[in-house]
Amino acid sequence: MTAPALSLSDLSVAFGPEIAARKVVHGVTLQVMAGEKLAIVGESGSGKSVTALAVMHQLGRAGRIVGGSMRLDGEDITSLPESACHELRGRKVAMIFQDPMTALNPAFTVGRQLVDAIRSHDDPGRKAAWSEAEQLLAKVGIDDPRRRSGQYPHELSGGMRQRVLIAMAIACRPRLLIADEPTTALDVTVQAQVVALLRDICASSGIALLFISHNLDLVAEFCDRIAVMYRGRIVESGSAEAIFSAPRHPYTRLLLDAVPRPGRPLRTAAPAPLAESPGEGACDYFSRCRLADADCHVRPALRGAGTHLSACWRSA
């Protein structure tokens, strides 16, 4: 049996100095198989982006991994020296970010940046890299790649820039592609195209995709599995079908109800009145939960039969 493209077990990440460290990711466990598309869904501050940055070893100086382990393609990458990180990034795992307007270097042409990405691992030589760059641009659906590669980022639309970034990310054929809200800053029609492009790339190249979003409707359209995060913990995980059609955690249900959908009246209940404040170790969702009762003063573990797990005492 092949090793998963990415496997996180009990990963914890904290920010801030040692004495005043604040844990923002608590014991996250997940796996992404080759060619599989996993979505992490949650609101801002839920720790979904931090999890991704931890995999990239790009937590910055303030953040660090304080527990658990990460394996990429079977290889332990929990703690790596800087030189090994350089080997890791781009070649084994690549990441695209939310805002394509700022993610490209304004001082260089897009072709040059793509070529730099291609040549940073297994340099095929300048000429070969340029022709490869044009092929990549064509592959991500950019017309007239030769002309486009000579242009600067400010001459391209947002959708086109995100395509260029995707081309750069897959330039060195990584095993895993992490996309952190890659469509949030784009217009809806462009958003649909970018999602379709990511889906096609995974299907044709076998790259595993970790897709981070706050929109459950969007990820349910094309991801195989979904993990819902809340306050640094996975509160529900399972196949997209299971989560979407039979959500178990009240937070997942809230996320599903919150997105307006044509043909369905908005179910917009006023926020639940704040229950008595929970103590240490209570369920994180306690104060927002309508179902909370005495059991919920103890945080539930992620549990369930089969592959559909949830962390709620009320879930069936």
Added chain:
Amino acid sequence: MLDVVRSTDAASAAEASRARRPRPLSGLAGLVRRLAGTRIGLVGLVIVGLLSLAALSAPWLPLHDPLDLMMEHRLEPPGASFLLGTDEMGRDIFARLVWGARGSLMIGVLTVAIGLSGGLFVGTLSGYYSGTLVESVLLGLMDIFAAIPLLVWAIAIVGIFGTGPVQLGPLLLPNEAKIILLVGLLFIPGLARVAHGLALAEAKADYVAARRLQGAGAWSIMTSDILPNILSPIFVQVSVLIGIGIIIEASLSFIGLGVQPPTPSWGGMLADARSLAFSDEWWVATWPGLAIFLAVIGFNLLGDALRTVLDPRRRDGGPAL
């Protein structure tokens, strides 16, 4: 190592350790307390505080007369009777330093006061009326001002008008006042440019549009919304500019165009000591130079501390001259 985390998640996580919005000034006392909380701010406060105290209390301090020519004590080295020694004319160097601080600090502070009020006025007005003739005219004027190499013009103008007092209407301006006015005016364009950029960004902010929808007038919006919001990044530069003002004053006095003798000034003392700088009477040229250095570094330290305290996001190197 060099990574700077920018994603929303990570940023909110790091928020605990680093404030992202400038906190509002809660009075001068609060500001001083926060400055003293940083190491460089504390050093800066102590230096600037001691110098100001010395300058203000000079008449009441048990000092020799700074103008008294004690020819029998010419060029005495530092010692018990003359703390820092005497100069070529037998004047007490320590007393002259303390009295010289008055001119230096006053000129430094007042030039910046002029530059600041002018710069804020022009910057706020032109930023608020962006895209109108008001902005074009004001910025054009500032461009002309900014095309002036400050020091050369100061030298030339003082040269042209002479170092004597100048009658300006009912006012008789001593040379110090001329320098203050001149350097202050020349400080305006730099500050106005910065203020303009900041005011422009604020004027485009939605909360300003909201104020207009409430029917608030331009003046009210400029004074109660825009000005308070651009103040702290500008304030950061003030301290540094005071230091520059002090250096300019000392330089002008050094070449004889600044504070006129017999009034003691640090630059003037160095001019007197020029020939001695190469001899063994090292103290004559050392102390006034050190005094300038200390004063300027005090203000620069304060400036750095202000930057950390008031505006953690902007980290520019301050104005260069």
Added chain:
Amino acid sequence: MTHAQGSASPLLAAASAGRRYPVAHSPLARLFDRRTTPALLGASFEVQAGDILGIVGESGSGKSTLARLLVGLDRPSSGRVLFEGRDLSSFTAADWQRFRNRVQFVFQGAHTALNPRKTVARSLSEAFPEPPTSGALNALLAQVSLGPELLDRLPHQLSGGQKQRVGIARALARQPEVLIADEPTSALDVSVQSEIVALLQQLHRERRLTLVIISHDLGLVGAFCDRVLVMYAGRIVETGPAAQILAEPAHPYTERLVAAIPRGLAGRNRQADPPLSEAARHGGCPFEPRCSNRIPICAQGEPPEVLLGDRLVACHLAPSRPIIAETNP
């Protein structure tokens, strides 16, 4: 026929309102460079009291410009904006005062909507014509389900949803009849979005507030508004009842917008439209370069506005398309 403040006049209306911005920034440069870029090419529509109107379009479609014209933040460079039948450009200072008491604006909940140095209490107090009592402030906050403990807070001490609620409260201070909201939820998390939408709905219900919601999210607008106005490249391309537009879009651009709404499992394996040239078109239909149904005439003449049942559609092909919704009850 003229209405003098007659009840027949719509509350708020735009009559071929357009806005062009000069390319040159300074008035001096404008003497030499007279080029302008159009942000809005002429929009006509009416808002009746009690309506919830949604204006949808992608970035650069002119929807925010339109919102600014409606509320008087900007003046049209062609056409007119009318309030109760009167042209805003003929307003006196007293008229503006009255207008501002009746029409207010909610900004995108981004970080610049509130002055970072003013407490909630101060920001709200300024919204009243007269300095309010603390009771009035508390009552205002209560309308947006916020407690008085927030009054002393500064914007950076509020969550995104709280900030947006304060923004709505600020607009409500003068008890307006019309609220125009520009992307009121786009800066917020989905779960908070729905709370803001619920609040706006509640205000509409309880105070018969007329709402104009500007958004890029057709899903949101469709679920929330009575009528929707779809904009593309500075033009209104389709207007009609929200349910009809969502169910049976008549304009090819609207069709694309509807198709792009994420719909969860139902949208699985849906094929996205292929990306098409994004070049702008001069003369002819603005959507022609991106349109998959285009015919030769689309490149030549501006499409006429065609009335299809309750809907207005600006498309050369519109008359020939079968409209099912029209025949359905």
Added chain:
Amino acid sequence: MWFAGRIVSSLAVLAAVSVVLFALTRLTPLSPARIVLGADATAEQIQAFEHDRGLDRSLPAQYSAWVAQLPRSGFGQSYITGRSIDLELLESLPVTVELVAVTFLLTLAGAVPLGLIAALTEDRWPDHLIRMLSLMAVSVPGFWLALILIRVFAVKLGWVPPIGITPLAEGWYAHFTSLVLPALSIALYYIGALSRLMRAAVIEVLGQDYVRTARSLGLSRGLVARYVVKNALPPFVSVAGMSFGYMFGWAIIIELVFNLPGLSRALLTAITQRDYPMIQATVLVVTAMFIVSNLVADLIQRLLNPRLRHA
């Protein structure tokens, strides 16, 4: 197109500045005739002097006459010596320009690497050290530093001549070393100021999304550094250009300390003698240098920034 516009506006600014300068020299309460002719000159003599030089005409008339003679006879003649001001400037200007050029090169050589090192080691000891040193550098008055340098390197150690400039004829090396101390006296401040600026610009760029993109793709350190520097340079170039102009001001003071035969001597002599045409010419030349250096900085900035180039 852009450049043409920029040149026109620069010329306009220069013209405006010359008007201000001209007006200032003519508005002084002291007639130059008093100074040239001495205290016991008669009223007739003064009138004749003023008439000769057109000083009794209206200000606009004087200005247009001055502008009209510029292309023919340059800046005219000195009131005092009667010598051609152009010749006088031709002797003194090269010295100052050379001093400023050496100063500028020293500044760049110091500020760029120090700023880079500080930015790349942000908040660790090399950064703290460089920041502390640069803070001290911007606090030292240049003329005092000059006195110290002379005492240490010229008088005590005898490495370089204490004052004056060794002509190029006596050898390249001797010529250069005679310029090092004055140049260093001016440069130290700018090394401090510009290294701080460089540090700030690099740190700003390091925080940009595209640097994160480059890192997340595993681009080599060298490449990332090139990405960073190219984006950090524009703000640096603009201030460096301005500094080049300002250095002329400090050069005037430092030249005095080192007794260099540059613009300083010309200007300060003219000032003590109230030689208004000379003052005017000197200040205008320095101002023109300042404007040109800003223009060049703008040009470089445009070349570095494709966004501006295409605008």
